[in-house]
Amino acid sequence: MAETLLHIEGVSKRFGGVTASENVSLVVPAGELHAIIGPNGAGKTTLIGQLTGEITPDAGHIRFADADITALPTYQRSTLGLARSFQITSLFLDMSVLDNVALAVQAHDGHSFRFWRPARKQESLRAPARAALARSGLASRADVPVADLSHGEHRQLEIAMALATRPRMLLLDEPMAGMGPEESARLVALLRELKKEYTILLIEHDMEAVFALADRISVLVYGRVIATGKPDEIRVNPEVRRAYLGEKDVVARHV
Amino acid sequence: MTPHLTARNAFIAALVLALFLVPVYAVWIGNNFVLSLFTRIVILAIAATSLNLIMGYGGMVSFGHAAYLGTGGYAVGILAFEGVTSGFVQWPLALVVSGAIAFVIGILSLRTRGVYFIMITLAFAQMIYYVAVSLNRYGADDGLTIYRRSQFGGLINLSNKTVFYYLCLVILMGSIYLVWRIVNSRFGMVIQGSRSNDRRMRAIGFPTFRYRLACFVIAGMICGLAGVLLANHTDFISPAMMHWTRSGDLIVMVVLGGMGSLFGPTIGAVALLVLEEALPYVISVAGRVVTGHDVATAKEYWQLILGPMLLLVVLFARGGIDGLLASLRRG
Structure with a gap:
């Protein structure tokens, strides 16, 4: 059994009367691609927020690589090797593609109280940035302003930036959102490559992608994890089928 | 950033050259007013350049930037009044105090964004303004005359108007060079990234607050130097130095000249202050031509012309005058 990289223990979060996370526990061993699915409003975004530090849980603990990160600020989690991509594209639109990734490299190359030497001329930032771009298939777009990229390329850049932080684990928040079938297929191929190297927590609506990629799947409904297991187990789980009532075909279609 | 001969670069080169030739021109026409006006322009251009660092590059719209002008000025004025006229004491102390005040204001205001940030910086500047008003020993409302300019032990004589002008101009060029180095450094990348998308910056691992605070302090110190x-230029300090409308003027200079452009604030300072002097004159001449007799009161309405000009720049030239010049090449 591989070592546990991410361990969520009994995390709860309430917003007023709404329970967004209820006693969520989850274990992701190193090397696994773990997917989280669930209907809209199941609390997926709240869970990601707690993992990245933008939301503090009311109860429970989050451990990452044997450190308790429950109360750690966002930037320190990134330093520990927890990288995320955003569901809604969140980039530096007024900079070039390479500048975006170089910033991600810079974030993990010591402090940035360096006021004098031009950052754009430092190979120690540019070379790893170019490598991350090549990895995610954007090498030819390095000097294009981010605002001029297509939606699919924005999603690729999201991943390139996460990779550039040299993470131990990727948190991918709906990387396929808004993608056409062709772009999705390309991204699935990329993720299949990445899962060989990285532990990945994938939050995704695209069931086809999830069942194609995931080693294990957790199903979140009304803030609770109702099932965790291999794709085959999830497919036949009666509780999961009930949760997806009305859209049960979604799960069944991939049997 | 390799220099090319574009309309914009030619204009900036001409402007810098013209600024260097101002004393020659003043001697030639035998009029000291021009030199005095341009000394003021250059000093306020330094202040606007420092505001541009946080506002144009860092997205921190401070509506209290004149507070540092006042702080630097009062440091000189109070020390001179107490008998300490050495510039070697006055100037470093002014910078340290300006930086310390920026640090305190920054710590409390940089946790907010947008309108809240604008209002908090304004509130702090007003507090400092009223502190100055309450300093009875140092002239309170009426201000304080400085009888001796900062002394540098015979190294440089600030009472010589030409020498003083060139000193201000060299400091302006130095400030622009400093801002240029800063914004292109790793630190500058963090500042600009944080303007663009602070949340993302934190997600990729930057503790952005401390970088923004450091930038805020640097800008405060440069403005303190201005x-x-x-204070040395006017031989006088008063709370009016840091009236909130002065903070507004600095914002106008930056926006008019070009936010996030190195020479934009200088262009804006020259444009605003020259218009301020020239428009009343132009109006009175035009009034005489049109009506046939003196209409002295008409020139009081110069702001009615300046206002719409600013409006046009903000509406149609988002990058200010410098942005307009840069677009000439593409056009």
Whole structure:
């Protein structure tokens, strides 16, 4: 059994009367691609927020690589090797593609109280940035302003930036959102490559992608994890089928 | 950033050359007013350049930037009044105090964004303004005359108007060079990234607050230096140095000249202050031509012309005058 990289223990979060996370526990061993699915409003975004530090849980603990990160600020989690991509594209639109990734490299190359030497001329930032771009298939777009990229390329850049932080684990928040079938297929191929190297927590609506990629799947409904297991187990789980009532075909279609 | 001969670069080169030739021109026409006006322009251009660092590059719209002008000025004025006229004491102390005040204001205001940030910086500047008003020993409302400009032990004589002008101009060029180095450094990348998308910056691992605070302090210190020069220029300090409308003027200079452009604030300072002097004159001449007799009161309405000009720049030239010049090449 591989070592546990991410361990969520009994995390709860309430917003007023709404329970967004209820006693969520989850274990992701190193090397696994773990997917989280669930209907809209199941609390997926709240869970990601707690993992990245933008939301503090009311109860429970989050451990990452044997450190308790429950109360750690966002930037320190990134330093520990927890990288995320955003569901809604969140980039530096007024900079070039390479500048975006170089910033991600810079974030993990010591402090940035360096006021004098031009950052754009430092190979120690540019070379790893170019490598991350090549990895995610954007090498030819390095000097294009981010605002001029297509939606699919924005999603690729999201991943390139996460990779550039040299993470131990990727948190991918709906990387396929808004993608056409062709772009999705390309991204699935990329993720299949990445899962060989990285532990990945994938939050995704695209069931086809999830069942194609995931080693294990957790199903979140009304803030609770109702099932965790291999794709085959999830497919036949009666509780999961009930949760997806009305859209049960979604799960069944991939049997 | 390799220099090319574009309309914009030619204009900036001409402007810098013209600024260097101002004393020659003043001697030639035998009029000291021009030199005095341009000394003020250059000093306020330093202040606007420092505001541009946080506002144009860092997205921190401070509506209290004149507070540092006042701080620098009062440091000089109070020390001179107490008998300490050495610039070697006055100037470093002015910078340290300006930086310390920026640090305190920054710590409390940089946790907010947008309108809240604007209002908090304004509130702090007003507090400092009223502190100055309450300093009875140092002239309170009426201000304080400085009888001796900062002394540098015979190294440089600030009472010589030409020497003083060139000192201000060199400090302006130095400030622009400093801002240029800063914004292109790793630190500058963090500042600009944080303007663009602070949430993302934190997600990729930057503790952005401390970088923004450091930037805020640097800008406060540069502006404090401008205040030191302003006090030496006018031989006088008063709370009016840091009236909130002065903060507004600085914002106008930056926006008019071009936010996030190195020479934009200088262009804006020259444009605003020259218009301020020239428009009343133009109006009175035009009035005489049109009506056939003197209409002295008409020139009081010069702001009615300046206002719409600013409006046009903000509406149609988002990058200010510098942005307009840059677009000439593409056009």
